[in-house]
Amino acid sequence: xxxxxxxxxxxxxxxxxxxxxxxxxxxxxxxxxWMEADPRAAAAYVRLELAWKxxxxxxxxxxxxxxxxxxxxxxxxxxxxxxxxxxxxxxTRRTLDIVPSSAGAVIDAEVTQRxxxxxLATAVAAVFAVVLAVAxxxxxxxxxxxGWDEYTTDYxxxxxxxxxxxSVVNLNTNSLMRVQLTRERRHIVLERxxxxxxxxxxxxxxxxxxxxxxxxxxxxxxxxVRLRERADSSRGQKDIVVLxxxxxxxxxxxxxxxxxxxxxxxxxxxxxxxxxxxxxTITAKRVNTEQPQMQVQKVxxxxxxxKLSWTEGRLWFERxxxxxxxxxxxxxxxxxxxxxxxxxxNLRIGGGFEATDPESFIAALEKTLGVxxxxxPSSDGDQAEVIRLVGTRETNN
Amino acid sequence: MSETLETLSANAPELVHVAQLARAxxxxxxxxxxxxxxxxxxxxxxxxxxxxxxEAVEELLIQAAPGVCAGKHHWRPAVDExxxxxxxxxxxxxx
Numbered sequence: 215x216x217x218x219x220x221x222x223x224x225x226x227x228x229x230x231x232x233x234x235x236x237x238x239x240x241x242x243x244x245x246x247x248w249m250e251a252d253p254r255a256a257a258a259y260v261r262l263e264l265a266w267k268x269x270x271x272x273x274x275x276x277x278x279x280x281x282x283x284x285x286x287x288x289x290x291x292x293x294x295x296x297x298x299x300x301x302x303x304x305x306t307r308r309t310l311d312i313v314p315s316s317a318g319a320v321i322d323a324e325v326t327q328r329x330x331x332x333x334l335a336t337a338v339a340a341v342f343a344v345v346l347a348v349a350x351x352x353x354x355x356x357x358x359x360x361g362w363d364e365y366t367t368d369y370x371x372x373x374x375x376x377x378x379x380x381s382v383v384n385l386n387t388n389s390l391m392r393v394q395l396t397r398e399r400r401h402i403v404l405e406r407x408x409x410x411x412x413x414x415x416x417x418x419x420x421x422x423x424x425x426x427x428x429x430x431x432x433x434x435x436x437x438x439v440r441l442r443e444r445a446d447s448s449r450g451q452k453d454i455v456v457l458x459x460x461x462x463x464x465x466x467x468x469x470x471x472x473x474x475x476x477x478x479x480x481x482x483x484x485x486x487x488x489x490x491x492x493x494x495t496i497t498a499k500r501v502n503t504e505q506p507q508m509q510v511q512k513v514x515x516x517x518x519x520x521k522l523s524w525t526e527g528r529l530w531f532e533r534x535x536x537x538x539x540x541x542x543x544x545x546x547x548x549x550x551x552x553x554x555x556x557x558x559x560n561l562r563i564g565g566g567f568e569a570t571d572p573e574s575f576i577a578a579l580e581k582t583l584g585v586x587x588x589x590x591p592s593s594d595g596d597q598a599e600v601i602r603l604v605g606t607r608e609t610n611n
Numbered sequence: 612m613s614e615t616l617e618t619l620s621a622n623a624p625e626l627v628h629v630a631q632l633a634r635a636x637x638x639x640x641x642x643x644x645x646x647x648x649x650x651x652x653x654x655x656x657x658x659x660x661x662x663x664x665x666e667a668v669e670e671l672l673i674q675a676a677p678g679v680c681a682g683k684h685h686w687r688p689a690v691d692e693x694x695x696x697x698x699x700x701x702x703x704x705x706x
Contacts, residue, residue: 226676230669234647234654262676266648269629269679273649282650284642284661287633376670380639380663414639415662434662 216252224248225258229266362392367407370546370570372527380414381421384525386440387546387569408440410459410525428454428467428496435461437488438522444497454496458488459518467496467508491515529569536561536585540603543572551576551587554602558585576601629679636678643668644675 216224228245231237237245249256275286365385367373373385378395385391389407393400397419402411404425413421415434423430425439436459441452456465465486486508488494497507513521520530529546531539537559540551546569553559561583567575579585584606589599620627633641642661646652647668652660654668 222677223673226673229676230672234669234672266676266679268625269633270648271623271626272630272633276649282646284646284650285638286645286649287630287641288638374666374670376639376667376674378637378639380643380661380667380671382664382667382670412664412666414664414667436664 216255218254218258221252221255221258222262225255225262228259229262233266361396362394362403365389365391365393369548372525377414379416379419382412384410386410386524404439404441406441408438408524410436410438410522412436413461425454426452426496428465430456431464431466432461435459435463435490437461437463442495455493456488456496457493457513457518457521458490459522460490462487462489464488465494465496465508486510491518493521523566524569527569528566530566531563533562533564535559536563536579536603539563539575543567543569543575546570547572549599549601551601551603555604558583558603558605561585572601576603579603632679633675636675639663639667640671640675640678643671644679647672 228248231241232245249259272287277283365373365375365383367385367387367389369388371385371387371389375383375385377383377393377400379400381400383391383393383402386408389409390405391407391409392403392405395401400416400419400421402409402421402423404423409423411421411423411432413432413435417433421432423432423439425441430437430439438455438457438459440455440457442455444451444453456463465488467486486494488510491513493511493513495509495511497509520532523530529542531542537553540553544550549572551572565578567578576585576587580587586604586606588602588604590602591599633644636644639661643657643663646657646660647654654665657663657668658665
């Protein structure tokens with residue numbers, strides 16, 4: 215059964231869709247069906263809509279000169295009233311405290327008048343204030359060190375995250391990302407998987423994505439970063455693949471000293487830039503005794519879209535080997551496919567498929583290329599079952 | 612005529628509460644909803660003004676709506692009055 219908070223989230227989504235006028239006929243029908251399916255949903259929607267429309271009363275605060283102030287509500291001088299106390303405060307609204315702008319001056323004057331009698335209290339307060347300030351400083355430093363938000367997705371998972379600066383991150387399957395936003399820097403660490411970043415413009419606060427000791431820096435652009443396990447090396451070694459869809463990014467690859475980018479406002483001389491329609495694969499080294507290899511490629515716009523089709527849950531292939539296609543599907547599904555017949559590894563595959571629907575892909579393989587699929591127990595014992603793919607006489611001919 | 616915060620608090624005290632809830636939103640969500648609701652900006656205009664991706668606008672409005680309406684129990688009597696049949700349906704459903 216859907217929980218109340220889930221219903222409210224769904225109601226908010228419908229409210230905004232209807233409010234911004236972007237509903238198609240099909241979406242309208244979907245909305246009507248949603249409202250009729252569960253009276254609790256309808257109630258959640260009606261309440262939300264009513265509250266949202268009543269909140270429009272705050273329009274009366276708009277400046278008369280026609281100016282636009284997006285921070286209109288940020289500098290409201292209303293005191294903060296705990297929500298649970300609000301009904302009682304409304305009852306006695308005539309006494310609702312509005313802190314006057316001169317309140318600070320009034321308090322100062324009072325303190326000055328009483329100074330002779332309050333000397334000890336003032337001294338104690340001063341010491342207390344210093345202690346608080348020092349403690350606050352430590353607390354802030356601790357936050358600076360630990361103020362990370364963590365986002366993960368499971369196999370086949372896809373998540374869209376709006377960060378507090380307005381940037382949007384699409385997190386692909388089986389990924390782990392940590393985010394720390396400070397006044398000086400937007401710092402993202404991609405620990406695992408792949409993400410597409412649409413970066414909010416903020417020239418004074420660089421947006422750094424760190425992956426495998428490589429840092430990618432952007433200001434107002436769109437790019438993806440993927441940590442890709444290497445098929446030809448021991449477990450744990452990963453390449454970093456960066457693809458730029460819009461704008462430019464600066465790449466700071468791992469150094470021999472393995473020092474990540476630390477200064478937020480300047481770029482080291484080793485940095486390379488990458489423009490829209492370019493991709494780079496950085497071959498990471500476990501032991502950094504030599505500079506990493508960077509292979510820059512030009513990528514056509516249509517190819518960029520194809521490579522990023524995972525953001526819509528789809529995979530597109532164009533004459534790729536079965537081996538590569540199977541590896542790609544396996545990123546999205548716990549039930550892994552294994553090519554049990556070397557003769558079919560290099561069969562060429564093209565077309566679009568749902569990333570989390572390997573069955574449809576297998577059905578297409580069987581129908582068009584004569585490949586057969588057999589479920590069987592996993593050899594390493596950590597998975598319940600794998601799908602073994604083998605060729606037939608028809609395939610091998 | 613534009614109101615001041617003081618007159619608004621006297622004339623429409625529930626809006627004081629809404630303003631407080633809005634202040635508790637993340638700054639970016641508050642700015643997006645202010646531009647859309649109070650100044651009539653379109654999604655594209657908001658994105659351009661704030662330098663954020665287009666698709667962030669809708670997501671931030673979706674975040675803001677329940678936040679601004681968190682004290683919606685204050686509106687409940689009005690809703691129940693307007694839609695008594697809905698109230699009965701909800702009551703039946705929760706049994």
